[in-house]
Amino acid sequence: MGASRTKVAVIDPSGRLLGHAVKKSGIDFSVTAAACLDAALEMAGASREDIVRAVSTGYGRGNVAFVTEKSKTEIGCLAKGCYHYFPEAITVIDIGGQDNKIINLDAAGRRSSFKMNRKCAAGTGAFLEEMASRLDISLEEMNGLARQSQEMIKLGSYCTVFSATEVLESIRNGKRVPDIVKGLFYSVIKRVLEMDILSGQVVMTGGVVACNPYIVEMAEEMIGRPVLLPELPQLAGAVGAALYALDDKPETA
Amino acid sequence: MSEEKKVVRKKIQATDQMNKIMSDYFYGLNEAATTGSKKVAWCTSVGPAELLRAMGFAVHFPENHAAMLGATRLSNEMIPVANAIGYSPDICSYLTADIGAYLKGMTPLSKAYPGIESVPKPDVLVYNTNQCRDVQDWLAWYSEKLGVPMIGIASPKNVNEVTDSHIDDVASQIQALVPTLEAITGEKLDLERLRETVSLSRQCTELWKDVLETATASPAPITFFDSTIHMGPAVVLRGTQEAIDYYRVLLAELKERVANGVGAVEGESLRIYWEGMPVWGRLRQHSEMFAELKAAVLASTYCSSWIFPAFDPGDPFRSMAKAYLELFIVRADAYKGEYIKEMLAKFRIDGIIYHDAKTCPYNSNNRYGMPQRLERETGIPALVISGDLNDLRCVSDEQTKTNVEAFIEQLEEGK
Numbered sequence A: 001m002g003a004s005r006t007k008v009a010v011i012d013p014s015g016r017l018l019g020h021a022v023k024k025s026g027i028d029f030s031v032t033a034a035a036c037l038d039a040a041l042e043m044a045g046a047s048r049e050d051i052v053r054a055v056s057t058g059y060g061r062g063n064v065a066f067v068t069e070k071s072k073t074e075i076g077c078l079a080k081g082c083y084h085y086f087p088e089a090i091t092v093i094d095i096g097g098q099d100n101k102i103i104n105l106d107a108a109g110r111r112s113s114f115k116m117n118r119k120c121a122a123g124t125g126a127f128l129e130e131m132a133s134r135l136d137i138s139l140e141e142m143n144g145l146a147r148q149s150q151e152m153i154k155l156g157s158y159c160t161v162f163s164a165t166e167v168l169e170s171i172r173n174g175k176r177v178p179d180i181v182k183g184l185f186y187s188v189i190k191r192v193l194e195m196d197i198l199s200g201q202v203v204m205t206g207g208v209v210a211c212n213p214y215i216v217e218m219a220e221e222m223i224g225r226p227v228l229l230p231e232l233p234q235l236a237g238a239v240g241a242a243l244y245a246l247d248d249k250p251e252t253a
Numbered sequence B: 001m002s003e004e005k006k007v008v009r010k011k012i013q014a015t016d017q018m019n020k021i022m023s024d025y026f027y028g029l030n031e032a033a034t035t036g037s038k039k040v041a042w043c044t045s046v047g048p049a050e051l052l053r054a055m056g057f058a059v060h061f062p063e064n065h066a067a068m069l070g071a072t073r074l075s076n077e078m079i080p081v082a083n084a085i086g087y088s089p090d091i092c093s094y095l096t097a098d099i100g101a102y103l104k105g106m107t108p109l110s111k112a113y114p115g116i117e118s119v120p121k122p123d124v125l126v127y128n129t130n131q132c133r134d135v136q137d138w139l140a141w142y143s144e145k146l147g148v149p150m151i152g153i154a155s156p157k158n159v160n161e162v163t164d165s166h167i168d169d170v171a172s173q174i175q176a177l178v179p180t181l182e183a184i185t186g187e188k189l190d191l192e193r194l195r196e197t198v199s200l201s202r203q204c205t206e207l208w209k210d211v212l213e214t215a216t217a218s219p220a221p222i223t224f225f226d227s228t229i230h231m232g233p234a235v236v237l238r239g240t241q242e243a244i245d246y247y248r249v250l251l252a253e254l255k256e257r258v259a260n261g262v263g264a265v266e267g268e269s270l271r272i273y274w275e276g277m278p279v280w281g282r283l284r285q286h287s288e289m290f291a292e293l294k295a296a297v298l299a300s301t302y303c304s305s306w307i308f309p310a311f312d313p314g315d316p317f318r319s320m321a322k323a324y325l326e327l328f329i330v331r332a333d334a335y336k337g338e339y340i341k342e343m344l345a346k347f348r349i350d351g352i353i354y355h356d357a358k359t360c361p362y363n364s365n366n367r368y369g370m371p372q373r374l375e376r377e378t379g380i381p382a383l384v385i386s387g388d389l390n391d392l393r394c395v396s397d398e399q400t401k402t403n404v405e406a407f408i409e410q411l412e413e414g415k
């Protein structure tokens, strides 16, 4: 249950992904969670009675008592989900709607450190949402626009409010929207790279990454090495939670 | 929320006695200020309180008052008032909370101690910049507002090794305060009394050290969150017999806990060090959050800062100077790093949490690469959480919770 989007992953005992769903978390977390759960179960051809165990994660991890009381942090779940796909020393960069994380895992999949973004929206999906509204474009258009950029316009500030002023100034100066959007992407990646050093093979996840493949290409260029993506980057945390559920020994039979 | 189990925090029995001596202290101050029975000095937390006490002043500590504003969360309404008159939200939120409260004409003392109407009106304001510049700016505001003299010590800062020349400097600055203070009290300084006061302070801080070191036991009988409360007498009553008597009682109780294997955190499974200030308005929440995770936050730089081994009645001025200089906050990072490493070893720590307090750079030791350095050298994982001592506008409970829980998961997985 992310602050911005709710994701559900349904796996079988071998860890295979059978069903999944993503929905806007909205204002009633329990209702969204239930709808999202049912959608994922339907895709898996299953129903709620078939759930053996479940683990919740994310901002609303305490709002899903109707399916499970067990929870893990999103940091733990992202780590677990990514290591499942890439069992080696990895650095997970997650760019979500509300926050960013960098998680370093050793070759055995143990977390050696993690960082979350600080108080502000810099470098998060929320930043892109704010800027999209300033530019009067939809979030979905951003990726395609950034790709058309010929001359990226870099932002100087890391404050969302200051950035908005810079964007307005660019608009006033007749700059092209694609160039501005690419600059916004650049800023998001920059903010994330400032958080920590990337010690392992880089894996990127999160909704912003899933919806904007161009961000991944830009990140590869900026860090000078290839970036791995799980099959469904936005689902990595949900898959990790499901894997934790799989690991859990039933307490009472 | 349904998932949250209620943690029962074991009450420290000595608390009642502490409340009594703290209450006596505040009423005593109030009496001095309202009847004029004693002159009142305001003093910064590691300012020359020994000298002031020996000269017969009733001593008020603005930082203690500000921490009360934080703990009662009254600071939320006070800080913006000071912001509005030009004291930035980026500077010490003790200062802004305290000045804001003064401007609003309110104090948490009134509620806690019926009959006390305001902070005690000072006759003199005494600072030591050994901790930060903010304390001087803070008292300067009152000096102007109330027309009260301000005197103090401009301390060396970022000292790696405390040398004789540092001590000479500060000792002579302390001595230079005496004539002004004598003019206010109308009495000469009695050197014998100063020696006694320094001796009492020494005993107090030694007992406080013993109290904190009971937490070297597993399970630890006291947490950081308890200690931030129980250090009250060490802060405001150092140099008095009452503080000493209190710590004897507290120490005995904690030793008994240790002997009986009683821990402050039920089922202690992880031992955490806290580097930085507490978030006063979240003491209880934080205490419960860690207890639920079976993590004992049991030692800290902050509470250990009121241990002054240097006090020596044989050489009061120089030993006061040395004590005020040897303070952790006065030291350079090289010293600080070694100090923290010793603490991590002494208390057998599994993980260290740095509180990056937005408005106090002096107590936020994560900003110059310390966590990374010490993690490399000790292998003990570190977490930095963003917050503040008094300004809850800088605190995100959800982020704190997620960070702490993820850190505890990491430590458990690494065990």
Ligand code: SF4
Pocket (backbone or CB within 6 Å): B063, B092, B093, B094, B095, B131, B132, B133, B134, B135, B359, B360, B361, B362, B363, B389
């Ligand atoms: S050390 Fe920090 S909290 Fe204490 S008075 Fe100075 S700035 Fe404020």
